[in-house]
Amino acid sequence: MTATTPAAPAALVDHPNGGARRIPVFRAYRFELVKLVSQWRIRLLVLACWIAPALFVVAVSQQTTLPVDTLFGRWMQATGWAGPLVTLGFAGTWALPLLTSVVAGDVFAAEDRLGTWRHLLVTVRSPQRIFAAKVLASLTVILLLVVGLVASSTVGGLVAVGNHPLVGLDDHLMTPGGAAGTVLLAWACVLAPTLALAGIGLLGSVTLGRSPMGLLLPALVALAMQLAQMLPLPAVVRLALPGYAFIAWNGLFTSPAQLGPLLIGIVVSLVWAVTATALAYLLFLRRDFTNLTDDGLTRRALTAGVLPLAGLLAVTIAVLPVVTTATYSGSGIQQAKVEHSLATAFAHLYRMQADELHRPAVTEAQLKSSAACTKGNVDHDAEGAGNDWRCVVSWHLPDSEATGQAIYQLDLTADGRFVADGDGPKEVNGYFLVRTPYGDTPNPLWQFDSNVELLSTSKG
Known part of the structure; x- marks a missing residue:
């Protein structure tokens, strides 16, 4: 062959x-x-x-x-x-x-x-x-x-x-x-x-x-x-x-x-x-x-x-x-950051709720919203993730001396995201729906998402 x-x-x-x-x-x-x-x-x-x-x-x-x-x-x-x-x-x-x-x-x-x-x-x-x-x-x-x-x-x-x-x-x-x-x-x-x-x-x-x-x-x-x-x-x-x-x-x-x-x-x-x-x-x-x-x-x-x-x-x-400002010991979730993030989100959603209810328009600057948070039994310098964050949000309406307050329970995960669950008063965040002239609509202040930035600023 x-x-x-x-x-x-x-x-x-x-x-x-x-x-x-x-x-x-x-x-x-x-x-x-x-x-x-x-x-x-x-x-x-x-x-x-x-x-x-x-x-x-x-x-x-x-x-x-x-x-x-x-x-x-x-x-x-x-x-x-x-x-x-x-x-x-x-x-x-x-x-x-x-x-x-x-x-x-x-x-x-x-x-x-x-x-x-x-x-x-x-x-x-x-x-x-x-x-x-x-x-x-x-x-x-x-x-x-x-x-x-x-x-x-x-x-x-x-x-x-x-x-x-x-x-x-x-x-x-x-x-x-x-x-x-x-x-x-x-x-x-x-x-x-x-x-x-x-x-x-x-x-x-x-x-x-x-x-x-x-x-x-x-x-x-x-x-x-x-x-x-x-x-x-x-x-x-x-x-x-x-x-x-x-x-x-x-x-x-x-x-x-x-x-x-x-x-x-x-x-x-x-x-x-x-x-x-x-x-x-x-x-x-x-x-x-x-x-x-x-x-x-x-x-x-x-x-x-x-x-x-x-x-x-x-x-x-x-x-x-x-x-960066990151450290070997810090989680990046501090009490001041949580309070600022919650107050900012609340102010934005309050305007949305006021528009749904046909209330007078108000800006975030006029509301002057702030938050005071605790984590478990820690009142000062609280830090870290958990579902035991409890916050009280305060705000002021123009031409009013009264201070409004709302309570939120926060479930904050280790990556900085949290879910704020409204806990009263019922007129603000106590119910899933709010009554409007055109029927019931979802209440934006009842429950919402936000996050805490783990790294706020850099060193250069």
């Missing part, structure tokens, strides 16, 4: 000057993108991200019971711009970590499972270009999924409810145009922690090879960061975690905007994204692709991937107290 030699692929035809021609990065990227979108699970994810949020927002907006435990959930029947924000809260907690796991966490490991590394190397003839093509393709798919989430939830909210003003997190009223721009900006901000999880997914896919842990790594890291945000950790540790930007976007919806923690969260996330991707690149170039048993799962690879990220976290924790 005479052996035959297969013809060389067109991509490997020799140059006139000698040597095989390497496939350009763009062609390799296009090839990797086609491989990704041809997978049935990726197609299902794209379809779900572009359809499911709209259906969810429309369905919830028509219900009599709203997700008031979710940020902006209580306003889903008032404006279409609350829908994409509720979706954003869910996406940052569950959807985006899972999406990055499925896409970035499997883009390299799939070649190990299929045993196609040698064929890919023979075709492309450049590990560097293979890495760049796979990274760009996975990021393109992730971006497509994120765009689908925001577009679908926005269209669903606007169709179901309409383009109405949005009540901000400190309860000031945002115009429809201002709400639209801020909602899109909030979604753009969470791209940074999404890229950080994608970088961790790439690192896990390169390092763990055939192991399913590479696929689950971004989701597990995101879950660990969520659990850390629920613990009574110092503010400096919260800010140092790459997932903090998933919750720091709520600072965009206060007046003035609380940009300090958000900017820190974005920078930290981008540093993690670059570091994890660079580690994945270095480990990928060290792979022995001629050895079929080498799928990257080595103690040296795990050490080279985990220790640098742990060192990055330690360095970030050490640097933040130098450049």
Whole structure:
């Protein structure tokens, strides 16, 4: 029998000057993108991200019971711009970590499972270009999924409810145009922690090879960061975690905007994204692709991937107290901050209630609202999260010597968000509904959301 030699692929035809021609990065990227979108699970994810949020927002907006435990959930029947924000809260907690796991966490490991590394190397003839093509393709798919989430939830909210003003997190009223721009900006901000999880997914896919842990790594890291945000950790540790930007976007919806923690969260996330991707690149170039048993799962690879990220976290924790007001011992939740945040939100909502009841208009400056809070048995210098905050809000009406007072019970979480539950008097915040000349409407002072900025000012 005479052996035959297969013809060389067109991509490997020799140059006139000698040597095989390497496939350009763009062609390799296009090839990797086609491989990704041809997978049935990726197609299902794209379809779900572009359809499911709209259906969810429309369905919830028509219900009599709203997700008031979710940020902006209580306003889903008032404006279409609350829908994409509720979706954003869910996406940052569950959807985006899972999406990055499925896409970035499997883009390299799939070649190990299929045993196609040698064929890919023979075709492309450049590990560097293979890495760049796979990274760009996975990021393109992730971006497509994120765009689908925001577009679908926005269209669903606007169709179901309409383009109405949005009540901000400190309860000031945002115009429809201002709400639209801020909602899109909030979604753009969470791209940074999404890229950080994608970088961790790439690192896990390169390092763990055939192991399913590479696929689950971004989701597990995101879950660990969520659990850390629920613990009574110092503010400096919260800010140092790459997932903090998933919750720091709520600072965009206060007046003035609380940009300090958000900017820190974005920078930290981008540093993690670059570091994890660079580690994945270095480990990928060290792979022995001629050895079929080498799928990257080595103690040296795990050490080279985990220790640098742990060192990055330690360095970030050490640097933040130098450049910000965050400390190693403070939670960032102090009594004065709670009182100021509650008084500000109450003043904004009092104006809204006065408008509903057709009372004379009054400004926040005229109200001169203030709050006095206690936490349990602590009357002075109270600090920390808990559901034992009790506050008394006081205000003055123009041309009146009497001082109005209202009582609120606060449930304040470790990330600074709190729910204020009215506890009387019944004329102000004692009932869910208020009677107006046009019928009963929800009482804006009965129960509302607000937050305490963990980092108020910077040192430079």
